[in-house]
Amino acid sequence: MTDTTSRVPVVGRLGRTEFIVLVASLVAVNAFAIDIMLPGLQQIGASLGEADPNRRQLVIPAYLLGFGLLQLVFGPLSDRFGRRGPLLVGLGIYCVAALFAFSTSNFNALVALRFIQGSGAAASAVIATALVRDVFAGNQMAKIMSLVFTVLMLSPILAPSLGQGLMTVMDWRGLFGFMAGWGAIVIAWVWWRLPETLQPEHKRPLSLKAVIEGFGIVFANRISLAYIIGMAALFGALMGFLNSSQQIYRDVFGVEAMFPLFFAGGAACSALGGMVNAQLVNRYGMRLLSWLALGVFGAAALTILVAALLHALPLWLFFGLSAVxxxxxxxxxxxxxxxxxxxxxxxxxxxxxxxxxLQMVPGAAIGILIGQVFDGTVIPLAVGYVAMVALTAACVRLMAGKGRVAG
Known part of the structure; x- marks a missing residue:
């Protein structure tokens, strides 16, 4: 396919730019629901009578569990009924769960509501990707995904500060009020502006046999499966960093007070990477950029590992390599x-x-494993990085081949 292929035009009043912004807003529904909660965890526990700080953390994984599992449901639903209907249902569940969480007075109920909220948000994640695939193909699709990913990686910069700001005028319930309001805005936007992008001839019957066949098509495609496994491995490496990063900056480098700034700096670099990729992908192609970027990531990981083993890893070098x-x-x-x-x-x-x-569940498990072996040094994280890069490179090379690097 050519770089400019757009098999399904964006119809109605929704132009290309608005389409991209809308898809990014769908991604932000989920991103905000995770990152905006970080400043409020302690206040939530104190307000709802949960004294155990470890149990207070359940507000996050409960959401992620629902988010990961229900993606397997909303995918086949969107292939049968189109994108708009399941998307609106999922967003509605997200908003209703946020409203109930706003008024709950029981911590266990809040955890259950977060699972339900994440289940609804799964629709926005799955269908955002499907929308892009419906409308664009080839390098143009990668360019659009890069722009969307840029918005996703801006959320760790904006969301915690937004959450902290909301909590200066309200208690933690204001976080759920914001989520419900944001979800309602996106629902109205989808209802009035988003056309159906799934062509009738691509609709699949919703039966157990058809669903199994659909998943069979995915798992039987070696090229697609190779990249999915690679994404899971690298996502696991990222989760390993997220799980242990605060301990690293506190225990290894002694700069705990500056941790939010370092975290925001890393997120800003990710956003920059998305913008760079969007500019380069049409010229150099997805495969070539992927291999080059993976090589740079692996080289930085090896440098961190060697420097840590030699006890020669100052803060500036660790942060600089992490930024890359x-x-x-x-x-x-x-x-x-x-x-x-x-x-x-x-x-x-x-x-x-x-x-x-496959990216969320196994990736999260890999990240937990990396985080749990933290030993007061950067070595476990660096070993995890190198292992996941090697797994990704081997998997993609053996199952998909290098392919034509220009495409």
């Missing part, structure tokens, strides 16, 4: 996501749900 990794990480995931989706246009919803599930 964050920059190329967004390039890798944008291109891998597009490469995984490109052969699966006839089951885009199921493919997106499989991609999201």
């Amino acid at each position: 990794q964050f920059l190329v990480f967004s390039m890798i995931l944008s291109n891998f996501g597009a490469l995984a989706m490109e052969p699966l246009g006839e089951v885009a919803g199921t493919a997106a749900s499989t991609q999201g599930f």
Whole structure:
């Protein structure tokens, strides 16, 4: 396919730019629901009588569990009924759960509501990817995914500060009020402006046999599966950093007070990487950029590992190499996501749900493993980085081949 392929035009009053912004807003629904909660965890526990700080953290994984599992449901639904209907249902569940969370007085109920909220948000994640695949193909699809990914990586910069700001005028309930309001705005936007992008001939019957066949198509495509596995491995490396980063900056480098600034700096580099990829992908192609970015990520990981083993890893070097990794990480995931989706246009919803599930669940498990072996040094994280890069490179090379690097 050519770089400018757009098999399904964006119809109605929704132009290309508005389409991109709307898809990015769907992604932000989920991103804000995670990152905006970070400043409020302690206040939530104190307000609802939960004294155990470890149990207070359940507000986050409960959401992620619902988000990961229900992607497997919304994918086949969107392939059967189109994108608009399941998307509106999922966003509605998200908003209703946020409203109930706003008024709850029981911590266990809040955890359950977060699971339900994440379940609804799964629709926005799956269908955002399917929408892009419906409308664009080839390098153009990777360019759009890069722009969307840029918005996603801006959320760790904006959301915690927004959450802290909301809590200066309200208590933690204001966080859920914001989420419900934002979700309602996106629902209205989708209802009035988004056309149906799934063509009638691509609709699949919703039966157990058809669903199994749809997932079979995804798992039988070696190229797509290779990139999905690669995304899961690299997402696991990222989760390993997120799980142990605060301890690293506190225990290894002694700069705990500046941790939010370092975290925001890494997120800014990821956003920059998305913008760079969007500018370069049409010229150099998804595969070439993916391999180059993966090589840079691996080289930075090896440098961190060697320097840590030699006890010669100052803060400036660790942060500089981490910034480079964050920059190329967004390039890798944008291109891998597009490469995984490109052969699966006839089951885009199921493919997106499989991609999201395999990235979220195994990736989170890898991240937990990396985080749990933290030993007061950067070595476990660096070993995890190197291992996941090696797994990704081997998997993509053996299952997908280098392919034509220009495309």
